[in-house]
């Protein structure tokens with residue numbers, strides 16, 4: 001049993017916790033990160049920004065200058081933007097693995113395919129543990145250590161656990177992972193094991209793991225590192241800040257992200273609104289969220305309940321990272337979609353598989369959950385919500401290597417039975433199954449010749 005009672009999560013510094021529903025402001029947060037008055041989620045706000053924030057040009061030049069620095073805090077693609085994050089104490093070093101600093105790629109083939117003029121991918125799969133989670137984890141793990149916790153914990157579909165395990169190890173913290181048995185990829189599980197987590201495979205789904213974690217943090221001095229933890233979302237904001245810097249502060253018309261537990265879309269939306277308020281950008285991009293049809297709680301919440309109450313679902317999808325039916329941050333996500341006039345769509349398993357192969361064929365690749373963005377873009381184009389001449393950025397959240405089984409099953413034609421011939425033909429063109437040959441020159445040359453034939 002973890003011992004050593006934690007310190008209060010009191011803030012001595014510049015930020016406060018605000019309830020997203022009743023607006024109650026507090027200097028501290030309980031272990032469940034919920035409002036003591038009404039029980040809703042908390043977000044971090046910065047009441048002193050108005051009087052103390054340097055102007056936009058000064059911020060941009062400070063962040064640019066730090067790119068030349070060799071100190072660990074400046075080399076982090078998260079802490080480089082620390083003016084927009086909870087402040088560290090004077091001599092405090094963050095737990096960092098040089099996260100962030102992720103590339104913005106153009107996707108010329110996917111642009112041609114969809115009829116777009118310009119299409120970009122912000123590849124968060126290039127983070128140290130292979131997913132966007134690292135940008136939030138560096139902040140939340142640092143504040144867990146500051147609060148005096150020995151144990152950190154999360155429920156996860158795999159990426160959060162891999163990231164938490166790494167940052168806990170770097171920061172000298174113990175970590176407890178709760179994952180659904182049989183429903184996460186081996187790659188992600190192997191990361192948690194190697195980084196030294198106490199890893200529990202529970203006989204339930206992600207939603208069951210998260211429910212149990214909520215009970216656990218009320219009973220034991222364990223600090224939760226799910227995206228309910230608002231420090232995570234502060235770190236994940238930097239995807240948007242770094243992206244805008246890469247675009248020379250010219251906002252794209254659209255940013256499209258996958259939706260699971262809905263922390264990431266909430267974080268990106270928060271960053272866009274804050275950057276707009278601080279004068280870093282002159283207009284807001286539309287932020288859209290795409291879900292798998294089998295895990296479409298936000299889509300249904302907006303369509304069937306006008307965003308007023310959560311419509312949860314029994315989640316099922318091969319994109320296991322977003323196999324979530326009861327997303328914790330649904331209200332935050334609904335708020336930022338409304339504030340940025342974004343859309344919310346769902347895509348089928350077939351559409352996800354096809355989009356993933358198309359991103360792969362660009363020489364970039366991503367995990368299935370990330371590919372919902374390209375599949376969703378196609379729908380938003382059809383609906384006229386996105387115009388072909390607008391600039392669109394897809395947030396690719398995880399690395400191709402995170403789920404090799406999916407990719408291999410796809411290329412071998414074993415992922416699923418296509419429903420119709422047209423779909424089968426479209427998939428066939430994208431499949432590149434491995435070819436087993438005798439080890440002779442002839443066999444290889446013949447194969448090469450066959451490949452050359454139209």
Ligand code: F0G
Nearest residue numbers: 156157159160260261262263264397398
């Ligand atoms: N993409 C990937 C690769 C993910 O791992 C996740 C979430 C998402 C998208 C969705 O982001 O939850 O912020 O809406 N993975 C979590 C995990 C839940 O446990 O790794 P979200």
